[in-house]
Amino acid sequence: MKPGERVLRYVLLLLVLVISIGPFLWQLSTSLKSMREDIYTLTPRFIPEHPTFENYVKVAETIPVWAYAGNSLVVAVIVVGGNAIGATLAGFALARLRFRGGKLLLGAFLATLVLPGEVTIISQYVTIRSLGLADTLLGVALPGAIGMLNVLLMRTAFAAIPREMDEAAIVDGANAWQRLVRIGLPNVRGMLSVIVIFAFIGAWDDFLWPLIVLNDPDKFTLTVGLQYLNGTFSANPRLIAAGTMIAFIPIVIVFAVLQRFFFRGVEEGAIKG
Amino acid sequence: MTAGHGTLGRARGDAGSGRHVRPEPVPRPGRKPVANQRWFTPWLLVAPAAIWLAVFNVWPSINTVVLAFTNAKPIGGGHFTGPANFRRALNDDQLADALLNSVVFMLVCLPLLTFLPLLLAVLVEKRLPGITFFRTAFYTPVIASAVVVAVIWGWLLNEQGMINGIARQLKIIQEPLPFLTDRWLLLFSAISLTVWKGLGYYMIIYLSALGNVRRELHEAAAVDGAGPVRRFFAITVPGVRNTMLLISVLISVSALRTFTELYVLSKGTGGPGGRDMSVVMLIQMYSRGFTGHLGYASALSILLFVLTIGPMLLLLRLNRKEA
Numbered sequence: 001m002k003p004g005e006r007v008l009r010y011v012l013l014l015l016v017l018v019i020s021i022g023p024f025l026w027q028l029s030t031s032l033k034s035m036r037e038d039i040y041t042l043t044p045r046f047i048p049e050h051p052t053f054e055n056y057v058k059v060a061e062t063i064p065v066w067a068y069a070g071n072s073l074v075v076a077v078i079v080v081g082g083n084a085i086g087a088t089l090a091g092f093a094l095a096r097l098r099f100r101g102g103k104l105l106l107g108a109f110l111a112t113l114v115l116p117g118e119v120t121i122i123s124q125y126v127t128i129r130s131l132g133l134a135d136t137l138l139g140v141a142l143p144g145a146i147g148m149l150n151v152l153l154m155r156t157a158f159a160a161i162p163r164e165m166d167e168a169a170i171v172d173g174a175n176a177w178q179r180l181v182r183i184g185l186p187n188v189r190g191m192l193s194v195i196v197i198f199a200f201i202g203a204w205d206d207f208l209w210p211l212i213v214l215n216d217p218d219k220f221t222l223t224v225g226l227q228y229l230n231g232t233f234s235a236n237p238r239l240i241a242a243g244t245m246i247a248f249i250p251i252v253i254v255f256a257v258l259q260r261f262f263f264r265g266v267e268e269g270a271i272k273g
Numbered sequence: 274m275t276a277g278h279g280t281l282g283r284a285r286g287d288a289g290s291g292r293h294v295r296p297e298p299v300p301r302p303g304r305k306p307v308a309n310q311r312w313f314t315p316w317l318l319v320a321p322a323a324i325w326l327a328v329f330n331v332w333p334s335i336n337t338v339v340l341a342f343t344n345a346k347p348i349g350g351g352h353f354t355g356p357a358n359f360r361r362a363l364n365d366d367q368l369a370d371a372l373l374n375s376v377v378f379m380l381v382c383l384p385l386l387t388f389l390p391l392l393l394a395v396l397v398e399k400r401l402p403g404i405t406f407f408r409t410a411f412y413t414p415v416i417a418s419a420v421v422v423a424v425i426w427g428w429l430l431n432e433q434g435m436i437n438g439i440a441r442q443l444k445i446i447q448e449p450l451p452f453l454t455d456r457w458l459l460l461f462s463a464i465s466l467t468v469w470k471g472l473g474y475y476m477i478i479y480l481s482a483l484g485n486v487r488r489e490l491h492e493a494a495a496v497d498g499a500g501p502v503r504r505f506f507a508i509t510v511p512g513v514r515n516t517m518l519l520i521s522v523l524i525s526v527s528a529l530r531t532f533t534e535l536y537v538l539s540k541g542t543g544g545p546g547g548r549d550m551s552v553v554m555l556i557q558m559y560s561r562g563f564t565g566h567l568g569y570a571s572a573l574s575i576l577l578f579v580l581t582i583g584p585m586l587l588l589l590r591l592n593r594k595e596a
Contacts, residue, residue, distance in 0.1 A: 016396070026428075044435060102319075120333035122556060208557060227536075251417065251418070259405075
């Protein structure tokens with residue numbers, strides 16, 4: 001690569017960097033500005049004059065933001081656990097075990113893919129309500145606790161393991177469970193981590209479904225609580241900014257820590273290419 | 274992931290921003306040793322997923338159709354009313370606006386989100402030092418919740434916000450533009466942030482497709498004196514043609530499914546006169562409160578299904594073909 005091209009590439013990369021993370025940094029900056037600093041001036045400063053965490057304290061006095069974060073975490077943990085276990089077990093059975101009705105079941109899982117989640121969201125709510133779970137965190141978490149797409153992805157991952165490994169284990173007398181634990185799991189760790197990452201992000205970021213299920217402001221998840229705060233016209237932008245960061249920073253940390261699994265998953269085709 | 278962004282029939286909690294299944298045929302050699310397996314073992318393993326399939330996918334699908342022919346309310350109701358809900362939809366001005374909004378969404382997003390992410394992917398393709406950092410950073414808007422993103426953009430686009438401030442400083446405009454309170458400006462603001470949030474998502478899809486474009490072609494063309502622009506259109510674009518088609522279908526579906534961006538930017542009001550609603554916003558609106566109407570919301574859900582089924586089936590086909 002010529003030096004000129006290299007410089008041009010970095011210039012463009014930096015430009016896109018500003019566009020893609022600039023708004024987040026601006027919001028972070030707003031969240032750290034003190035009440036004395038004018039945030040409406042035509043020439044706002046990027047670096048706060050008197051950086052302070054007081055907005056993070058005050059936002060918690062306006063809405064129970066830490067409780068909301070806890071609620072989001074509860075939902076995310078249920079969704080992650082449910083998907084890791086449910087999708088792994090079903091994916092293994094569909095890929096590696098032969099049983100009557102297996103093909104039919106696989107077809108049914110596949111058929112759900114043409115159905116956007118929004119289409120069934122009303123009757124989903126009716127179901128949750130008749131289970132007595134309306135306005136509960138369990139009701140928010142339950143429908144997504146085993147994603148049909150995740151079952152199919154785990155099946156694809158298990159199917160990629162060479163048959164011979166299974167057959168050798170069968171000759172050695174290993175039962176289905178032993179084959180799942182000793183042969184299956186070590187070979188599907190990549191896909192499993194992608195599913196875990198996305199289940200967490202999906203549950204933490206979700207808005208429409210908790211908005212429909214939850215009524216009681218004490219039970220809000222972070223996204224619903226943040227919209228609630230944002231919708232109050234009198235709310236101070238510094239406090240809203242602090243709330244945004246409380247919702248945003250955990251997901252960035254999760255992604256930053258696990259991103260190497262994610263980009264490896266991209267290469268393995270877990271994310272469509 | 275997005276949520277909202279190009280997802281192939283994603284249920285909530287399905288690992289985020291829409292990955293697609295690429296069902297692979299299971300290789301079957303001629304003879305297999307017989308496993309010592311009890312007949313119920315496979316069923317025991319698939320049971321949880323099968324229950325979820327039945328309770329949270331199959332049953333709600335059936336029930337949506339049933340509810341669409343009733344006057345079910347969040348409280349009470351539930352009598353058979355025949356095609357009344359569908360007749361009501363035909364005369365619903367707000368629905369007509371919502372459909373128009375989806376068309377505008379689609380027309381603006383399609384060219385922008387099919388080409389810009391490809392340029393980005395070409396930019397981050399070369400393994401320069403620090404490229405992983407840039408890729409991750411460009412993907413950040415995708416992993417952020419649409420609520421977070423819309424709240425941030427609401428602050429930037431506010432009449433006292435930074436974008437109006439800069440435009441006034443540069444004397445581009447005299448008075449602040451009402452990005453969030455004008456019927457069309459609000460729609461275009463929602464579209465802009467959808468494009469902004471989608472860039473990284475489609476970039477990653479293109480990035481893995483670029484890996485399959487043969488390097489020799491580029492080298493040969495370079496030897497023949499073709500410049501980068503020429504090579505982009507003559508080699509890169511044809512090389513990712515299938516992915517491009519896939520992405521444009523994804524964009525069309527996500528334009529129909531849009532919700533959070535419009536909801537949060539309009540603070541739940543749907544803009545002036547409620548004219549900036551989307552179909553999903555209408556569904557959500559009718560799911561709640563004393564004015565709620567679950568029957569009508571279900572009829573709208575069926576309409577949404579009819580609009581998305583074509584592209585969705587096309588997506589499945591495209592996925593299979595590429596596998």
